[in-house]
Structure formats: C-alpha cells, structure tokens
Amino acid sequence: MIRIGIDVGGTNTDAVIMEGKRVVASVKATTSPDVTTGVREALAGALKQSGVAARSVDVVALGTTHFTNAVVQRRDLAPTAAVRLGLPATQALPPMVDWPPDLRDAIGGHAYFAHGGHEFDGRPITPLDPNELRKIARDIVKKKIRTIAISSVFSPVNTEVERQAGEIFAAEAPGAHITLSSDIGRIGLLERENAAIMNACLRDLSRVVMGAFRGALDQTGVTGRFFLTQNDGTLMDADFAERFPVLTFASGPTNSMRGAAFLSGVRDAIVIDVGGTTTDVGSLHKGFPRQATVAVEVGGVRTNFRMPDVFSIGLGGGSLVVEEKPGGKVTVGPRSVGYRLTMDALIFGGKTLTTSDIVVAAGRAKFGDRSKVAHLPPALIANTRARIMEMTHNAVERSRLSSEPLPVIVVGGGSVLIDSKIGDLDVVKPEHFACANAVGAAIAQVSGEVDRIYMLGKSSREEALADAKQKAADAAVAAGARTDSVTIVDVEDVPLAYIPGNATRIRVKAVGELAL
Amino acid sequence: MSKKPTKRGTIVRAKSKKASPGAKTGGGRTRKSAISARASAKFAKTAPVKMIDVADLDDIAVGGAILGTGGGGDPYIGKLMAQQAIRKYGPVRMIDVAEIRDDDLVVPCAMMGAPTVMVEKIPQGDEILTAFRKLERFLGKKIGAILCAEAGGLNSTIPFVIGAMTGIPVIDGDGMGRAFPELQMVTFTLHGVSATPMVVVDDKGNSILLECIDNRWTERLARTATIEMGGSVLIALYPMTGAVAKKASVRGTLTLARRLGEILRESRAAHTDAIAAIQSKLNAATIFEGRVTDIARRTETGFARGDAKFVGVDDYRNHTYRIEFQNEFLIAERDGEPIVTTPDLITLLDADTGVPITTETLRFGLRIVAIAIPCAPQWRTRAGLALVGPNYFGYKVEYRPFRARA
Numbered sequence: 001m002i003r004i005g006i007d008v009g010g011t012n013t014d015a016v017i018m019e020g021k022r023v024v025a026s027v028k029a030t031t032s033p034d035v036t037t038g039v040r041e042a043l044a045g046a047l048k049q050s051g052v053a054a055r056s057v058d059v060v061a062l063g064t065t066h067f068t069n070a071v072v073q074r075r076d077l078a079p080t081a082a083v084r085l086g087l088p089a090t091q092a093l094p095p096m097v098d099w100p101p102d103l104r105d106a107i108g109g110h111a112y113f114a115h116g117g118h119e120f121d122g123r124p125i126t127p128l129d130p131n132e133l134r135k136i137a138r139d140i141v142k143k144k145i146r147t148i149a150i151s152s153v154f155s156p157v158n159t160e161v162e163r164q165a166g167e168i169f170a171a172e173a174p175g176a177h178i179t180l181s182s183d184i185g186r187i188g189l190l191e192r193e194n195a196a197i198m199n200a201c202l203r204d205l206s207r208v209v210m211g212a213f214r215g216a217l218d219q220t221g222v223t224g225r226f227f228l229t230q231n232d233g234t235l236m237d238a239d240f241a242e243r244f245p246v247l248t249f250a251s252g253p254t255n256s257m258r259g260a261a262f263l264s265g266v267r268d269a270i271v272i273d274v275g276g277t278t279t280d281v282g283s284l285h286k287g288f289p290r291q292a293t294v295a296v297e298v299g300g301v302r303t304n305f306r307m308p309d310v311f312s313i314g315l316g317g318g319s320l321v322v323e324e325k326p327g328g329k330v331t332v333g334p335r336s337v338g339y340r341l342t343m344d345a346l347i348f349g350g351k352t353l354t355t356s357d358i359v360v361a362a363g364r365a366k367f368g369d370r371s372k373v374a375h376l377p378p379a380l381i382a383n384t385r386a387r388i389m390e391m392t393h394n395a396v397e398r399s400r401l402s403s404e405p406l407p408v409i410v411v412g413g414g415s416v417l418i419d420s421k422i423g424d425l426d427v428v429k430p431e432h433f434a435c436a437n438a439v440g441a442a443i444a445q446v447s448g449e450v451d452r453i454y455m456l457g458k459s460s461r462e463e464a465l466a467d468a469k470q471k472a473a474d475a476a477v478a479a480g481a482r483t484d485s486v487t488i489v490d491v492e493d494v495p496l497a498y499i500p501g502n503a504t505r506i507r508v509k510a511v512g513e514l515a516l
Numbered sequence: 517m518s519k520k521p522t523k524r525g526t527i528v529r530a531k532s533k534k535a536s537p538g539a540k541t542g543g544g545r546t547r548k549s550a551i552s553a554r555a556s557a558k559f560a561k562t563a564p565v566k567m568i569d570v571a572d573l574d575d576i577a578v579g580g581a582i583l584g585t586g587g588g589g590d591p592y593i594g595k596l597m598a599q600q601a602i603r604k605y606g607p608v609r610m611i612d613v614a615e616i617r618d619d620d621l622v623v624p625c626a627m628m629g630a631p632t633v634m635v636e637k638i639p640q641g642d643e644i645l646t647a648f649r650k651l652e653r654f655l656g657k658k659i660g661a662i663l664c665a666e667a668g669g670l671n672s673t674i675p676f677v678i679g680a681m682t683g684i685p686v687i688d689g690d691g692m693g694r695a696f697p698e699l700q701m702v703t704f705t706l707h708g709v710s711a712t713p714m715v716v717v718d719d720k721g722n723s724i725l726l727e728c729i730d731n732r733w734t735e736r737l738a739r740t741a742t743i744e745m746g747g748s749v750l751i752a753l754y755p756m757t758g759a760v761a762k763k764a765s766v767r768g769t770l771t772l773a774r775r776l777g778e779i780l781r782e783s784r785a786a787h788t789d790a791i792a793a794i795q796s797k798l799n800a801a802t803i804f805e806g807r808v809t810d811i812a813r814r815t816e817t818g819f820a821r822g823d824a825k826f827v828g829v830d831d832y833r834n835h836t837y838r839i840e841f842q843n844e845f846l847i848a849e850r851d852g853e854p855i856v857t858t859p860d861l862i863t864l865l866d867a868d869t870g871v872p873i874t875t876e877t878l879r880f881g882l883r884i885v886a887i888a889i890p891c892a893p894q895w896r897t898r899a900g901l902a903l904v905g906p907n908y909f910g911y912k913v914e915y916r917p918f919r920a921r922a
Contacts, residue, residue, distance in 0.1 A: 097600065
C-alpha cells in the first residue's frame with residue numbers, strides 16, 4: 001500500500017511517501033497563502049523524489065493547522081446561530097458565555113434557548129417543541145445566518161432531540177450547515193457546545209480549504225482516498241472532515257508523536273519535537289500520546305477535545321543565546337529569531353547569536369557558514385550546550401511517568417541541538433526526523449469513541465462496559481476501520497461523585513486500521 | 517414566587533458591551549432590592565468592606581478547588597455564574613462574621629448533587645433566589661447575610677451568585693473549611709443548628725420545603741429528592757441567627773480560598789514554585805511527592821470511593837504511599853501506616869503547575885505533591901470526629917491531629 005502523509009503548517013508544508021512501512025520520500029515546501037500551491041509543490045516534489053506514479057497512491061492523509069489558525073486569528077469565520085435545547089435548565093449561562101468577546105463578535109453572538117434536553121438518567125427535561133424551533137429557524141433565516149450549531153443537555157446520553165431539531169432546521173432553512181454537538185464532543189455542555197459552534201462557524205471555510213486540497217491532489221494526478229487527521233491522531237474521511245473541521249484542531253502534536261513512535265519503532269518513550277522557537281515534550285504510551293487531563297483552550301475557548309498532554313519550553317533552533325558576562329552564565333530563549341533564522345543567525349551572515357550558531361561552531365551540525373562562528377569562545381559554546389541539555393533534561397523529567405529508563409525520541413527541524421544522552425536516558429534520532437508530522441499523518445489509524453453515563457442499577461457493570469465497547473468499535477468501523485483490526489485502546493470508568501445509585505460515566509475508545 | 521421558565525424561544529444575545537468587570541459605580545445596576553434594601557442600609561455604615569469582583573472569583577475558584585481536597589466538584593460553572601451575576605448587578609460585599617448583628621437571619625446555600633451533572637445540565641439561574649424567597653416567607657423574616665455551606669470545590673462560588681443578585685452580604689467563612697460529602701457534615705450540626713427548614717429547588721422551578729427530625733434525615737430525604745430532580749439542585753438550609761453563626765461557622769475560609777488562588781496565579785506568572793509559596797504562606801506541609809502507580813475505583817456503597825497508590829520521588833523515593841478516597845481524599849498512608857486522616861485536609865497538586873487534582877482526574881502516571889492542611893479546630897472535638905472522623909467513613913483508623921511544621 002502506498003500512502004502519502006502531508007503536514008500543512010503555518011510555515012512549512014511537509015510531505016512523505018510511504019510504501020508499506022518504508023519512507024521512500026520526504027520533502028519540505030513553503031506553505032502558500034492559497035494552500036493549494038504549497039500542497040501541490042510538496043506532493044509533486046515527493047512523487048518525483050520517490051519515482052512513485054501519482055495514480056498508484058492508495059491513501060493521502062493530511063494534517064492541517066489551517067482551521068485552528070482561523071479561530072486563533074479570528075478570520076474567515078461565518079456568522080453562526082447557537083441553539084441550545086434544555087429549557088428551563090441552563091439559562092444561567094447562555095451559549096458562548098465564556099468566549100473572548102472579540103471571537104463572539106466575529107461570529108455575531110447569536111444565541112437561542114429552546115425546550116428539550118435530557119436528565120443524566122435519560123428522562124427528558126422538557127419535550128421538544130417543533131413550533132418553537134420553527135420560530136427560531138425563521139428568525140435565523142431572517143438574519144441571513146447560514147450556519148447553525150445545536151446542543152442539547154446530555155445529548156451524549158440521548159442524541160434523539162438534537163437529530164429531531166436538526167431536521168426541523170434543515171426543513172425551515174434549506175441548505176444551511178447544521179452541526180450537532182453530539183457528533184463532536186463529550187459530556188460537559190459548555191465545552192461540547194463551544195466545539196459545535198466553532199465547527200459551525202468554520203463550515204464555509206472548510207468547503208473552500210477542502211476544495212483547495214482536492215484541487216492540489218487533482219493537479220498532481222493523485223487519485224487515492226483522501227483523509228484528514230483529527231486531534232487524537234486518527235483519520236477522518238475528507239467528506240466527514242469537511243463537515244467537522246473543528247476535529248482537526250491540535251492534530252499537529254499528535255501526528256509528530258505518532259510519527260516519532262513509528263520512525264523509531266519505540267512505543268513507550270518520551271518524545272521531544274524541537275522546532276525553531278519552541279520544543280514540545282510529551283510521552284508515548286503504547287504508541288499513543290498520553291492525553292491531557294485538563295480542559296484545553298483553543299483561541300481562548302474552553303473545549304474538551306482529546307488532546308495530547310504536551311507542554312512547550314522556549315527552546316528551538318532559532319533561540320537567542322545571551323551571555324550574562326564573558327564566560328559567565330548563559331540564557332537560552334525564550335526569545336527566538338523564528339522564521340528569520342536564515343537571515344538573522346551568525347552562520348547566515350546575520351548579527352544574532354542563536355542556538356544554531358552554537359551547534360555549528362561546536363562542529364555538531366553542518367549548515368550555514370561555520371567560519372562566521374569560528375571566533376566564539378569555547379567556554380561560551382560549552383556553557384550554551386550545557387544549558388540546552390539542562391533545559392531538555394528538566395522538560396523530559398517532567399514528562400517522565402516512571403523511573404524506568406524510557407528512551408527519548410528526538411524529532412523536528414531543530415533536533416541538531418540535542419546531541420547526547422539526556423540524564424540517564426538514551427536518545428533516539430530516527431531517520432526522516434524532520435518530517436515526523438507528515439509520517440504521523442501517513443500512518444494514522446481510524447477511531448471511534450463513546451462517552452456516556454450508564455445506570456448500573458439497570459445493567460451490570462460488565463454489561464455496561466461491553467455495551468460501551470461495542471458502540472466504540474461500531475463507531476470506529478463506521479469511520480472506516482477494518483472490522484477485524486479494531487481494538488479497544490482506552491477504557492475509563494468513573495462513578496459519579498456525590499450521588500448514590502451507581503451512575504457511572506464510561507468512556508471507551510477503539511482504533512483500527514484503515515479498510516481499503 | 518418562583519420565576520416561571522422564560523418565554524419560549526427567548527432570544528438571549530450575548531452582550532459583550534455589558535462586560536465591564538471593573539464597574540464599581542452602579543450605572544444600570546438593577547439589584548433585586550426587595551431582599552436587599554435593609555442589608556444595604558445597614559452595611560453602608562460599617563468599617564471597610566471587601567468587595568468581591570469578577571477577577572476575585574477566578575482566585576476563589578482555584579482556592580476552592582484546593583480546599584476541595586479532591587472533591588467538591590469543579591468550580592468552573594459556579595464561577596461563571598457568579599461572574600455573570602457580578603457583571604450584571606455589581607460586586608458582592610464580603611464581611612467578617614463579627615460584623616453581623618446577633619438577631620440577623622443568616623442562611624447558608626449550596627449546590628447539592630453530582631458536579632458531573634451540573635457541568636452538563638447548567639442551572640436555570642433563579643434557583644437560589646427562589647429558595648431564599650421561600651425560606652424568608654416561611655420564616656417571616658428577611659435574610660441578613662449569606663453563608664457559604666462548603667468552601668471546598670464548586671460551593672465556594674455559589675454564595676457570590678446570590679450575593680450579587682440580591683445585594684445581601686456574604687460572610688467570609690463556611691460550615692466545613694473544606695469539602696465533605698454529606699449535608700449534616702457541617703460545623704453548624706456541632707452547634708445544634710437544624711438543617712431545616714430547608715428549601716430544595718430544581719431547574720424546572722420545583723421546590724421542596726423540608727422539616728426533619730434531625731440532620732441525617734435531612735441528608736437522606738434531600739439526597740433522594742436531588743436524584744429525582746435530575747441529580748443537581750440548589751439548596752438553602754441551616755437558617756440561623758447571627759449570634760449562632762458567630763460561634764458555628766469556620767471563619768475566614770473564603771479569604772483563604774481567594775489567597776490560595778492568588779498565590780497560585782502570582783507564582784505562575786513569576787515562574788516561581790507555587791507549591792512552596794502555598795506552604796510558606798499557609799499552615800500547610802508536604803506529605804509526599806510521588807507518582808500514581810495504581811488507582812482502584814469502587815461503587816459498593818453508592819458513593820464513589822477507591823484508593824490510589826503512589827511511589828515517592830526525590831526526598832520521598834524510599835517510600836510508597838496510598839490515599840483512600842470517598843468523593844474526597846480521606847486517608848493518607850506511608851508504607852501502610854496512616855499519617856494524615858480526615859478531617860485534616862489532604863490535597864493533591866499537580867507537581868508541575870500546582871493545579872489541584874480531583875479524585876476524578878487522578879490517573880496513572882500523574883506526578884503530584886500531596887499536602888496536608890490542619891482542619892478547623894471544631895472538627896477535632898469528639899463530636900466533630902464522630903461526624904467526620906475516619907470511623908464515620910468506615911476506616912478502622914484513629915484520628916491523630918496533623919501538625920504542619922510551620
């Protein structure tokens with residue numbers, strides 16, 4: 001099977017071609033404002049390098065930060081109506097209550113309450129009122145709003161009212177984009193609703209961007225199946241992704257960690273991804289990134305996405321190196337020359353001392369002009385390298401889950417900074433380390449997840465767990481997994497605090513290989 | 517009267533222009549003055565009062581989570597509700613219990629039920645107001661001051677919701693100095709205060725007035741009602757006089773919560789050690805620093821209970837630790853020996869960020885610092901220990917008071 005992995009970042013677009021488990025080409029291109037050009041160049045470059053014919057590509061998997069950036073930068077967002085079902089409950093906090101005002105304004109801040117919703121045990125709060133919804137729909141149409149997000153209380157327990165409401169809105173506002181919160185998120189009304197609203201406001205953009213991606217594939221003659229990677233590092237079909245752009249948020253760190261695991265063949269490890277300005281550190285458990293426990297904010301909005309537990313330190317290939325006094329203490333970062341490395345660093349004829357200058361001066365890497373750093377005193381070089389290793393060591397220790405000597409996998413463009421063991425831990429620098437992101441996309445699997453509350457009075461714990469596992473496996477197959485490859489990778493079973501009666505929240509995730 | 521559900525299809529447009537957190541002067545402020553008229557008049561005279569504003573709630577919520585000792589629920593929803601109310605009606609006065617008059621009617625309030633339900637089924641918004649009005653009507657007296665029932669977890673924020681809505685001052689104190697799972701587990705019980713008359717109100721506008729023979733019966737009946745009403749309700753209970761509140765409350769705990777949050781925020785901004793700062797400024801000590809090696813959760817008695825095992829790191833590396841929990845962390849053991857027990861506070865903080873860890877977010881591999889804070893002295897009495905000591909929770913462990921080095 002031939003797969004192409006593409007990572008469209010803010011600065012670079014990377015592409016790799018994989019034949020089975022072998023990387024046969026890896027190319028870096030510059031991300032273009034129109035998206036298409038950069039992707040086309042990276043694709044064409046990778047095809048040329050590998051000699052693989054465009055028509056023989058089976059799968060294209062693409063990771064992008066485009067939608068995250070649109071929200072962070074508040075651009076290209078469509079006016080959106082948020083409709084919440086649950087009256088009389090939930091009025092204390094209207095939709096978008098915890099959003100930064102500028103983002104709320106960017107999409108118009110249109111919020112509606114209606115009847116509906118469920119209790120935690122599945123009883124309805126109030127019945128859905130179709131006339132009420134039609135009235136809201138007419139108001140939305142009158143305001144010329146074309147995207148609608150619907151959230152209902154406890155919709156992860158019962159999706160029915162969101163579906164019914166969606167049908168009513170589809171009938172009253174033909175052609176409108178409708179996002180149901182139960183298709184996106186977990187328990188936690190505000191967070192799930194936030195994700196649904198962000199998804200809705202990205203729908204116009206997703207049509208354009210997905211069109212650009214498809215255009216790039218067409219222009220290079222690639223005909224394989226097309227997927228995008230989502231925030232847990234698994235794949236979604238391009239048509240699905242067009243409807244759920246919000247699920248691409250933060251897929252980058254996951255892809256790079258999965259890519260690192262794949263390239264090194266190590267499944268339990270600490271991964272450090274060294275970029276130009278920052279270094280991301282996270283840990284891999286059985287080949288998957290460990291998930292964050294706290295709520296993750298995107299563009300200032302609280303979500304409950306499945307995000308990897310990654311933290312960043314201000315160390316990268318462009319980090320500034322400052323000496324307190326000649327021969328004295330050295331500070332590295334957090335300021336960085338960033339994308340201006342090839343203009344500002346000493347080795348490129350600039351005037352700023354960066355970490356890249358130090359490693360070139362030390363003879364640990366060959367790029368730029370080494371003669372421009374020949375004058376650097378050995379003490380400065382030694383002190384800076386020691387400081388870099390100290391920062392890395394501290395970061396790795398923070399991510400370490402046990403005293404077991406797990407290896408550290410180093411990936412990313414700035415990997416040259418790391419050139420020895422980190423504390424007592426061995427360092428693995430896999431081949432193609434600079435394109436770990438794209439590799440992570442290329443090898444991604446398919447997943448399904450369930451998150452709901454079960455009443456253990458009505459069924460036994462075993463029955464409830466079996467039911468949740470089956471539902472998660474079914475969801476993975478529905479997302480494109482091969483039935484016989486689906487395995488349950490994560491089970492969480494947490495009883496609800498403070499209410500007796502054996503209500504328990506069960507969360508199960510299943511993953512499988514892509515069916516072709 | 518309970519407000520009927522808002523008109524069907526009501527349009528609520530988020531008003532960003534209204535978001536003026538610093539608004540000290542009351543332009544456009546529309547307090548519901550029926551309840552507050554007397555309170556405002558009286559406190560105009562008193563010495564400098566602390567005004568709790570939007571930003572203070574961020575700190576109180578974090579500190580409340582620390583005092584939650586692993587339970588009490590995430591204060592996020594309560595914090596947002598209080599901040600909404602403050603933006604709409606203005607800041608809340610927080611007063612010392614000594615400032616109230618002996619014959620004032622003091623009423624504690626709280627959310628009751630599962631915090632996991634509340635993050636999904638957010639309150640309607642007028643529940644506590646309804647509860648207060650019903651209680652006032654039943655008692656034939658206006659409420660003079662609001663008391664926090666539980667300073668740990670989400671209930672640290674609830675008094676400020678009703679405080680902002682009514683203009684009634686909030687007393688700096690509570691009935692626990694931490695979080696506990698049952699309604700009778702408050703210092704008020706130790707002083708013979710009855711939990712009833714108590715009003716339970718749900719999101720739909722249903723309300724129940726309870727009059728019970730003792731506080732354990734109130735717990736049983738109110739808990740059953742809570743589940744029927746959808747697992748998350750708001751309550752007003754333990755009505756008492758100012759004179760009783762002066763003896764029966766744990767003082768200064770809301771300021772403590774605010775201070776804890778402030779320390780965490782400031783040390784994070786200055787990139788200094790948050791945990792060390794908390795300990796140096798408070799009467800707290802590290803029990804151990806370690807990593808979670810195992811978690812077992814059980815539900816045999818209804819309440820979420822279980823235990824977590826840890827391996828010590830750094831100075832604590834030669835020991836193993838275990839913490840028993842039932843909604844909150846209750847017993848900490850070193851190498852099989854109990855070293856800190858309820859009612860002293862056992863709080864777990866994320867070793868990197870100082871963020872409090874709850875029994876629900878505790879997971880394998882997490883690196884934590886376990887700290888202990890001595891409980892309110894009232895709990896160390898025989899009656900106090902009978903109510904909330906290790907034996908009450910089913911542990912065959914004797915309570916030994918924990919003393920911080922400081």
